Amino acid sequence: MTGPIVQPENIHATAILIGERGILISGASGSGKTTLALTLIDHGRQRGLFSRLVSDDQLFVEAHAGRLVCRAPATIEGLAEVPGLGPRKLPFEPACVIDLHVRLLPAGEIARFQEDASDDIAGCAVPRIDLAERNVQAALPAMMARLSIPPFL
Numbered sequence: 120m121t122g123p124i125v126q127p128e129n130i131h132a133t134a135i136l137i138g139e140r141g142i143l144i145s146g147a148s149g150s151g152k153t154t155l156a157l158t159l160i161d162h163g164r165q166r167g168l169f170s171r172l173v174s175d176d177q178l179f180v181e182a183h184a185g186r187l188v189c190r191a192p193a194t195i196e197g198l199a200e201v202p203g204l205g206p207r208k209l210p211f212e213p214a215c216v217i218d219l220h221v222r223l224l225p226a227g228e229i230a231r232f233q234e235d236a237s238d239d240i241a242g243c244a245v246p247r248i249d250l251a252e253r254n255v256q257a258a259l260p261a262m263m264a265r266l267s268i269p270p271f272l
Contacts (some may be wrong), residue, residue: 124155127179127190128241134173134189134215137163140266141215143189143245146223150252152176153200155223158255159262160209166269170212172211175199178219180241186241219246219266221258226251 128209132145133152137159144152164251172190174196181188190213191197197211220238229249236247248265250258264271 127181130178130180132178133171133175134178136171136212136215137169141217142219143217144221144264146252149225155255159212167255172209173215182242185242187245190214217245222249224249
């Protein structure tokens with residue numbers, strides 16, 4: 120006998136893969152989710168890491184074996200909304216397991232030091248880091264350090 124069918128939850132966020140790490144980026148509209156995702160993809164590629172978009176702006180999320188899995192809705196697969204230009208095609212992966220939730224918030228709401236923060240998303244505990252919205256220069260080194268991606272060990 121099988122259990123009840125659980126429909127994936129649709130959330131407003133962006134997901135990418137950098138190396139073997141899945142990153143979920145959430146924040147209000149206009150907070151810089153897509154800009155940060157595109158910058159991280161480029162940063163990873165420049166360092167020889169597999170770097171792909173999973174989905175921009177909308178994700179289906181669900182738990183699998185205690186891990187959070189994100190999938191791209193078919194209607195926006197492989198599209199990223201470039202500010203001022205609209206949706207553009209990018210190489211993409213249809214799904215990934217999430218290792219880190221990056222929450223983009225107004226700068227005044229960010230704690231200076233963040234230890235062991237996590238969020239429950241679709242029943243899965245996901246490590247989280249809060250970063251200032253629309254500030255890619257500050258976000259990039261913080262995320263690379265948190266994920267131990269070069270230049271951090």
